[in-house]
Amino acid sequence: MAYQSHEIPENFLAKWQDTTNVMADIFDVPAGLIMRVLPSQIEVLVSAHKPGNPYEADEKAKLNTGLYCETVMASRALLHVPNALHDPHWENNPDVALNMVSYLGLPLLWPDDEVFGTICVLDNKTRNFRDKYVELLWEIKKSIESDFKLIEQQERLLASNAELLAAIAQQKSDAAKLQQSNEQLNLALSTLTRMQAELLRSEKNAALGSLVAGVSHELNTPIGNSLMAASTLQFHVEEFAGQMEQGLTRGQMREFVQTVHQGSDILMRSLGQAAKLVGSFKQVAVDQASMSRRSFNLAATVDAILAALAPAIRDSGQQVRSTIAPDIVLDSCPGALGHVLSNLLDNALQHAFVDGASGCISIAAEPDTGQGVVLRVSDDGVGIPQADLGRVFDPFFTTRLGHGGSGLGLHIAYNLVTTALRGSIEVSSAPGLGACFTLTLPQLTLAPGGNAAVDSAA
Ligand SMILES: Nc1ncnc2c1ncn2[C@@H]1O[C@H](COP(=O)(O)OP(=O)(O)OP(=O)(O)O)[C@@H](O)[C@H]1O
Numbered sequence: 001m002a003y004q005s006h007e008i009p010e011n012f013l014a015k016w017q018d019t020t021n022v023m024a025d026i027f028d029v030p031a032g033l034i035m036r037v038l039p040s041q042i043e044v045l046v047s048a049h050k051p052g053n054p055y056e057a058d059e060k061a062k063l064n065t066g067l068y069c070e071t072v073m074a075s076r077a078l079l080h081v082p083n084a085l086h087d088p089h090w091e092n093n094p095d096v097a098l099n100m101v102s103y104l105g106l107p108l109l110w111p112d113d114e115v116f117g118t119i120c121v122l123d124n125k126t127r128n129f130r131d132k133y134v135e136l137l138w139e140i141k142k143s144i145e146s147d148f149k150l151i152e153q154q155e156r157l158l159a160s161n162a163e164l165l166a167a168i169a170q171q172k173s174d175a176a177k178l179q180q181s182n183e184q185l186n187l188a189l190s191t192l193t194r195m196q197a198e199l200l201r202s203e204k205n206a207a208l209g210s211l212v213a214g215v216s217h218e219l220n221t222p223i224g225n226s227l228m229a230a231s232t233l234q235f236h237v238e239e240f241a242g243q244m245e246q247g248l249t250r251g252q253m254r255e256f257v258q259t260v261h262q263g264s265d266i267l268m269r270s271l272g273q274a275a276k277l278v279g280s281f282k283q284v285a286v287d288q289a290s291m292s293r294r295s296f297n298l299a300a301t302v303d304a305i306l307a308a309l310a311p312a313i314r315d316s317g318q319q320v321r322s323t324i325a326p327d328i329v330l331d332s333c334p335g336a337l338g339h340v341l342s343n344l345l346d347n348a349l350q351h352a353f354v355d356g357a358s359g360c361i362s363i364a365a366e367p368d369t370g371q372g373v374v375l376r377v378s379d380d381g382v383g384i385p386q387a388d389l390g391r392v393f394d395p396f397f398t399t400r401l402g403h404g405g406s407g408l409g410l411h412i413a414y415n416l417v418t419t420a421l422r423g424s425i426e427v428s429s430a431p432g433l434g435a436c437f438t439l440t441l442p443q444l445t446l447a448p449g450g451n452a453a454v455d456s457a458a
């Protein structure tokens with residue numbers, strides 16, 4: 001039966017003890033009881049503390065023995081026996097043996113309508129309980145039954161409390177697991193970052209290796225030409241010295257001067273080319289001056305760079321326009337930025353306008369979402385073929401080989417933007433529609449892992 005799985009809390013038992021005591025007083029009987037039925041027994045749950053009361057709490061009796069309470073539970077109705085000794089049906093019931101000859105009892109029902117037991121009073125003499133007493137017993141029964149409801153509700157609350165506690169404990173252990181896997185993820189991430197740094201370092205070494213190989217290869221031609229010119233000169237000088245011993249003709253002298261002229265010409269051009277290559281190569285490694293960092297006004301700095309390039313711009317006949325708002329301040333390396341801009345402008349002047357065509361080069365800037373600046377250098381010249389777009393930043397990529405192009409200008413710009421300026425550079429172009437170089441430059445004060453080597457006072 002459902003109620004049997006419920007433990008009756010101590011505070012209710014104490015309350016019912018008081019009720020039963022008062023009830024026995026009012027009914028003026030020695031025995032006032034609350035009985036509970038068990039699977040095969042009936043138990044005295046609460047017994048009034050009264051002199052002459054033969055029942056003790058926890059006492060149990062067998063069922064099917066003809067007890068008054070058994071009839072009450074079976075009929076679920078009031079039972080009033082004024083005197084068992086005058087009633088053949090009751091004269092032999094077990095309570096008569098205890099001298100309890102009169103009985104008034106009602107069934108107690110659990111909230112699910114199962115029979116819990118009884119509430120009853122017993123006396124050792126004839127009792128004709130009047131209606132008022134019967135009504136009172138009904139009231140006591142109802143009060144105990146509403147206590148049953150409270151007990152059940154409390155148990156439900158306790159159960160859902162326990163569920164809540166279990167859920168909280170589960171959540172805690174989930175959180176601990178999450179924390180653990182988070183730590184593992186962090187560990188994996190730092191391993192990855194370390195590996196990435198190592199990769200980058202080895203990649204840089206490889207890039208440096210190919211750069212050195214490239215430079216050696218590029219220097220080979222001018223230096224080879226110089227050597228050839230020098231040894232030819234040497235040969236002619238020795239020949240001339242021999243001819244001097246025998247006396248020189250005017251024609252021999254003229255031929256010698258012409259040979260020296262040609263030789264020194266070749267030497268000058270080849271060594272000049274070599275010197276330019278060495279100069280560019282030096283710039284590939286970001287130099288210290290370019291790294292000096294400070295806050296500066298972008299428009300003013302760009303104007304200063306344009307002023308320095310004014311002669312070259314004037315000679316080219318192209319128009320250069322800067323539309324940078326006067327209030328943009330950038331914390332970055334102005335030296336490096338100047339270097340990048342002059343390489344980009346130089347390229348636009350060199351490559352964008354062919355066969356005397358004239359056009360316009362514009363420099364614009366706008367604040368970036370990340371508080372930095374997006375700078376655009378664009379021209380309306382011939383543009384860069386799709387096939388070349390992915391290679392323009394590669395060292396030694398040039399379409400002006402043999403015409404003064406080393407192919408290092410954009411490589412240097414890329415290095416400066418990504419290292420000294422901690423930004424990025426991209427190119428977009430369509431043939432005939434010009435080229436546009438987009439630089440995204442952060443405020444170095446805000447950039448994560450700000451470079452300690454950078455001199456902010458410079
Ligand atoms: N604004 C531009 N318009 C068209 N082509 C361009 C432009 N800028 C760069 N290029 C192309 O990109 C190539 C690489 O440029 P980069 O500056 O690296 O080398 P370069 O200018 O050829 O040589 P150097 O810079 O040493 O004089 C150029 O040869 C050219 O083909």
Ligand SMILES: [Mg+2]
Pocket residue numbers: 343346347408409410
């Ligand atoms: Mg260039």
